[in-house]
Amino acid sequence: MEINANIEKVLFSPEEIRARIKELGESITSDYRGKKPIFIGILKGAVFFLADLARETDLPLKIDFISVSSYGMNSVSGDVNILRGAQTDLRGMDVIIVEDILDTGKTLSKLVSALAAQGAASVKTAVLLDKREARKVPFEADYVGFVSENAFLVGMGLDYAEEFRSLPYVGILKREYYEKDGIVIK
Ligand code: PRP
Numbered sequence: 001m002e003i004n005a006n007i008e009k010v011l012f013s014p015e016e017i018r019a020r021i022k023e024l025g026e027s028i029t030s031d032y033r034g035k036k037p038i039f040i041g042i043l044k045g046a047v048f049f050l051a052d053l054a055r056e057t058d059l060p061l062k063i064d065f066i067s068v069s070s071y072g073m074n075s076v077s078g079d080v081n082i083l084r085g086a087q088t089d090l091r092g093m094d095v096i097i098v099e100d101i102l103d104t105g106k107t108l109s110k111l112v113s114a115l116a117a118q119g120a121a122s123v124k125t126a127v128l129l130d131k132r133e134a135r136k137v138p139f140e141a142d143y144v145g146f147v148s149e150n151a152f153l154v155g156m157g158l159d160y161a162e163e164f165r166s167l168p169y170v171g172i173l174k175r176e177y178y179e180k181d182g183i184v185i186k
Contacts, residue, residue: 004164007154007171012146014168017128017156020145021049024126025056027143028096037094038062039126040086040115042107044165045100045157049128049145053098064088068107080110091119096143100157102127105139128156129170146170152178152185 003010012020028037036059041050043065054061067084095115102108108125116123126143133150148170154160155167160178178185 001169003169003171004167006164006174006177007167008174010169010171011148011151011153012156012170017145017169018052021052021128022056024143024145025053025058028053028126029058032059032094035094036060036062037096038064038088038090039096039098041065041098042100042111043067043084045159046098048157048165049100049126050098053126062088062093066111068111080107082111082114086115086118090115092121095120095123097123097125099125099127099141101129101131101148101153102139102141102144103131103134104136106137108141109137109139129153129158 001014039050039054039061041047041063050063054063064086066082066086069079069081069083097108097111097115099108112123112125124142127141128145129148130141130144130146131150132147151172152160153170154164154173155170157165158170159165160173161181164173
């Protein structure tokens with residue numbers, strides 16, 4: 001596999017990601033046996049993980065997507081607002097919120113309560129990556145692909161200025177790629 005020239009280091013290869021998502025799908029399949037859960041992906045980052053996880057989950061699934069206000073370019077998390085809510089009536093549904101990355105925890109902690117308030121029977125969370133060191137509010141996901149270091153990650157849905165989302169691996173972006181835009185990551 002050719003690695004993108006702007007990637008410093010690959011943290012999780014396509015093979016590792018595939019194997020881990022298969023395990024997560026098997027866990028969800030056994031935890032939700034007899035139920036018809038709904039995966040709700042958070043746009044845009046969740047689309048690749050959601051598509052892969054759904055295909056490894058052997059249940060009669062529904063899917064939907066919601067959109068929340070994003071950080072902006074400087075990676076500093078602000079308040080979270082729901083811009084587009086679920087188009088599904090969630091009353092009585094078993095919801096699994098699917099995210100590419102759990103970072104400060106602000107997005108998921110807010111969304112879990114927002115979707116529970118819509119009458120969901122249960123609300124759990126599945127994240128491909130967990131940057132545990134970056135947490136600003138206490139939050140733990142129910143299904144975690146990989147715990148990752150607190151670096152500038154791209155690929156598998158994660159972007160820098162909308163680029164690199166479709167890389168089939170998770171990598172650390174070269175510092176010079178964002179420093180050219182005056183972005184400083186501490
Ligand atoms: C990222 C990610 C999560 C959120 C996690 O989204 O996809 O939604 O940040 O961060 P938190 O735990 O600090 O709240 P982003 O705002 O970059 O939007 P995108 O998915 O469209 O890239």
